[in-house]
Amino acid sequence: MCSNNKMDIKIFTGNANRELAEKICKEIGVELGNSVVSTFSDGEISVDINETVRGGDVFVIQPTCPPVNENLMELLIMIDAFKRASAGRINAVVPYYGYARQDRKTKARDPITSKLVADLLTSAGADRVVSMDLHAAQLQGYFDIPVDHLVAVPILAKYFKENNLIDKDTVIVSPDIGGVRRARNFASILDLPIAIIEKRRPKANVSEVMNVIGDIQNKNVIIVDDIIDTAGSMTKAAKVLKDFGAKKVYACCTHAVLSGPAIERIENSVIEKLVVTDTIPLPEDKHIDNIEVMSISPLFAEAIKRINNNDSVSKLFDK
Structure with a gap:
């Protein structure tokens, strides 16, 4: 009231x-x-x-x-x-x-x-x-x-649903153990299973993927994260998912920091499309074909x- x-x-x-x-x-x-x-x-x-x-x-x-x-x-x-x-x-x-x-x-x-x-x-x-x-x-x-x-999870999940980028065989992927709750919330909205990338980070902005927990063989996957900074972790995760048998790899995050070589890495990666929000403005001087922005x-x-x-x-x- x-x-x-x-x-x-x-x-x-x-x-x-x-x-x-x-x-x-x-x-x-x-x-x-x-x-x-x-x-x-x-x-x-x-x-x-x-x-x-x-x-x-x-x-x-x-x-x-x-x-x-x-x-x-x-x-x-x-x-x-x-x-x-x-x-x-x-x-x-x-x-x-x-x-x-x-x-x-x-x-x-x-x-x-x-x-x-x-x-x-x-x-x-x-x-x-x-x-x-x-x-x-x-x-x-x-x-x-x-x-x-x-x-932002409901906003990001809505994009994939409305653009018919999911089916019953799609798997939601957490890029690390710490992001499992976020991935599970995303998956629950779309009623999909999850997988987890197990990795260690020896120093800042450097990650080493160790294993994939869950079944992604011959399935489309969506990696869900909160921040993409230099995009090293995200693009490596996408490649590993491909190596483990995933068909198409999509990704989404709330905060697209995209510092340093991030944009070039994303453009040269196996990621079909990256969906982000506008909490941070994208660089005005660069046209990025495979990045979609959802407004919060x-x-x-x-x-x-x-x-x-x-x-x-x-x-x-x-x-």
Whole structure:
């Protein structure tokens, strides 16, 4: 039930993914807030908020994608600006949460950078964080403020169903043991079996496939992951599935970071089609034939409306 004291929705964005922010505004039916985020000649970030936000329910849409540190600083400075301008509530909408993979100590003297970023957002003045497919769901516990955690699996699964890319013999594949729950959720939507690639990762951005658990012989497969960065793991996994007898290999992920040689690797791989979301903008200077982008703007728009109305966000996933 809506409160009589409901605050006006005010949506702003930095430079990380303006197109996504505009799509979300269109879905909600509000104008994107008037703000300018630029840099001084020495590289310092300048933020100008050109309208009143006093008492408003402010949503700052800013994934911390590459350039990660610049986009993170933009977000922190914007939050600080809104706090000092007496915003009623400040919601950091971070579709892609950078540094999420640095979530634990794997060796002596490692930082836990994802916890540090959570502390920075809180200290800057955020009252709530809205994100999608955190690398590890327990990252929500790093925050001392509410976190609404959205998932992209239903959107990605819908693409394969609507485009007739699945049949009763299709198998959903988790690229590692850690992603089994995600693959199982994806498979349950489509009522399909799963397989698992067993591998070890000797160092960052390097993986070695060891075995495939499950029956993929003469079957089409869909690899489901949360992040594709350099695409080394994904393209190697696709090749191994082919070597183990898979017919066609499709892949999907929520966050298409696609850094370094990623795009070239995907184009030269055995992957028939890669389906991603628009949490991160794809490079504008490259045409990528075998990558399909699904927009998560309707889901974020509905979440923002529910947060503003003080309604349940979890009910989005009951449908």
